[in-house]
Amino acid sequence: MSRRKLGRKRKAPAVVGRAVPSAPSEVTKGHTARTPVPAPGALGRPRPISAPPAGSAARTALGIVQRLQGAGFAAFWVGGCVRDFLLGREPGDYDIVTSALPEQIERLFKRTIAVGRKFGVMVVVEGARQFQVATFRAEGDYQDGRHPERVAFGDAEADARRRDFTVNGLFYDPVRKELHDWVGGEADLRARIIRTIGSPSERFGEDHLRLLRAVRFAAQLDFSIEAGTFAALQAQAAKIKTISAERVREELVKLLYPPHAARGLDLLHESGLLAEVLPEIAAATTCEQSPDFHPEGTVFNHLRLMLQHLPPHPDPALPWAVLLHDVAKPVTASTDPETGSTHFYGHEKVGADMAAEILGRLRFPRKQIEEVVEAVRCHMQFKDTLQMRKSTLRRLLMRATFPLELELHRLDCVGSHERLDVYDFLVAQAKELANQPQIRPPLLTGNDLIALGLKPGPALGALLAEIREKQLQDELKSKAEARKWARGRIGKATGAGA
Numbered sequence: 001m002s003r004r005k006l007g008r009k010r011k012a013p014a015v016v017g018r019a020v021p022s023a024p025s026e027v028t029k030g031h032t033a034r035t036p037v038p039a040p041g042a043l044g045r046p047r048p049i050s051a052p053p054a055g056s057a058a059r060t061a062l063g064i065v066q067r068l069q070g071a072g073f074a075a076f077w078v079g080g081c082v083r084d085f086l087l088g089r090e091p092g093d094y095d096i097v098t099s100a101l102p103e104q105i106e107r108l109f110k111r112t113i114a115v116g117r118k119f120g121v122m123v124v125v126e127g128a129r130q131f132q133v134a135t136f137r138a139e140g141d142y143q144d145g146r147h148p149e150r151v152a153f154g155d156a157e158a159d160a161r162r163r164d165f166t167v168n169g170l171f172y173d174p175v176r177k178e179l180h181d182w183v184g185g186e187a188d189l190r191a192r193i194i195r196t197i198g199s200p201s202e203r204f205g206e207d208h209l210r211l212l213r214a215v216r217f218a219a220q221l222d223f224s225i226e227a228g229t230f231a232a233l234q235a236q237a238a239k240i241k242t243i244s245a246e247r248v249r250e251e252l253v254k255l256l257y258p259p260h261a262a263r264g265l266d267l268l269h270e271s272g273l274l275a276e277v278l279p280e281i282a283a284a285t286t287c288e289q290s291p292d293f294h295p296e297g298t299v300f301n302h303l304r305l306m307l308q309h310l311p312p313h314p315d316p317a318l319p320w321a322v323l324l325h326d327v328a329k330p331v332t333a334s335t336d337p338e339t340g341s342t343h344f345y346g347h348e349k350v351g352a353d354m355a356a357e358i359l360g361r362l363r364f365p366r367k368q369i370e371e372v373v374e375a376v377r378c379h380m381q382f383k384d385t386l387q388m389r390k391s392t393l394r395r396l397l398m399r400a401t402f403p404l405e406l407e408l409h410r411l412d413c414v415g416s417h418e419r420l421d422v423y424d425f426l427v428a429q430a431k432e433l434a435n436q437p438q439i440r441p442p443l444l445t446g447n448d449l450i451a452l453g454l455k456p457g458p459a460l461g462a463l464l465a466e467i468r469e470k471q472l473q474d475e476l477k478s479k480a481e482a483r484k485w486a487r488g489r490i491g492k493a494t495g496a497g498a
Helices: 056-070 080-086 102-108 156-161 185-191 200-206 209-221 227-235 237-242 245-255 261-271 273-277 279-286 299-308 318-324 347-361 366-387 390-397 402-414 421-434 446-451 458-472 479-497
Strands: 032-034 075-078 095-098 112-116 121-126 129-135 137-142 148-153 170-173 178-181 224-226
Touching: 056 075, 056 095, 056 102, 056 121, 056 129, 075 080, 075 156, 080 170, 080 185, 102 112, 102 121, 102 129, 112 129, 137 156, 156 170, 170 185, 178 185, 200 209, 200 227, 209 224, 209 227, 209 237, 209 245, 209 261, 209 273, 224 227, 227 237, 227 261, 237 273, 245 261, 261 273, 261 279, 261 299, 273 279, 279 299, 299 318, 299 402, 318 347, 318 366, 318 402, 347 366, 366 390, 366 402, 366 421, 390 421, 390 458, 402 421, 446 458, 446 479, 458 479
Parallel strands: 032 224, 095 129
Antiparallel strands: 075 095, 075 170, 112 121, 121 129, 137 148, 170 178
């Protein structure tokens, strides 16, 4: 964080999830809302939907359903693709459910992959695309909080009722253009609510990953979470620890992504999940900062503001560099006894180690861990760039992680004092350096110095470093100048040795 003072102060943003108003619902405070569940008699009746998606993936998914129905099987699109097209979004993929058994699916389609035969889950390959095609099933006896011990093939309604949230339990027949809703999902879509199908405690108890999925869907869709669902989520938040690190990471990556990253962080905190999956970040909620440097208030508020301003489609490392750049502030905080100011000396170095541990714990790829750790370790250097020697500044600009670090610095400023003079300076310097490609490769190598008569050893490395420094200072601009200068230094050294 920059320690530069700013005279004005900015009111800290509220750290509560907002309610999403909707005509048929009675919205409670915060992030939850209560709506009447449609009467059972109103559910299950097919409703015409005349405008399904028309893209190439949708056409292929339609063809799969047509083939299944043509062979005498019931078949529907289901889940996220139905939810998304009803919301006016382009579905990312299409899942299909059917009364056909796995072996019958294999006979109908040329290319299939049995990804979960005992659960009735197959993949149908059409061209370059893969479509999950699953047999209607009911599930029970979840022993490990993730996988059912008992699976029974059944009908469409039973399949709908085993699913997690009402908005994901909608079935669509693209041939007849009919929507089937046995769980009240359409009403909750209109009310913009995430609600479990059936008992929230039972649904979360069956599959603990649903705890994170509820928060993720609410953030991604900009929905509220129904009050009973949220209460059960809070009560069972600690169970998320039973889920594998890889699955938790996958959900967090989707959750902490623009444009919904800040709300995702809010919901993680309010649900109690943040303290379970990222306790180091939960500590930021009560970590106050000196208002002279951070008018936004706590470290948590600072992170929220930065996440709010993430650019579209960022480097995958950026949200995590934002989240972790001040992770060590709570453990390095100290108070000046004379001024009362709060300091966080060395938080960037301690934070780099903490970031490596956290990302390793979540099983992030090694390259991404290295990038985030470097950005965390170096983020405090940016406040000094206006006073840096040219050579030092150019080394910073030429770091492989500089684009990531620069964007982190911009967000760091936007999330606190809002001054971008250093950022603008660095953008200009980077452009200038891009127009001087000759600066990037060193003028001379070790072989060049050996050819000039210098023997391998510490003196050779030291002379190379000195030549590179002069190059970056614009004191040596060509190989000829560098050789001439090096020859003189080698001659002096040889003469002195004689």
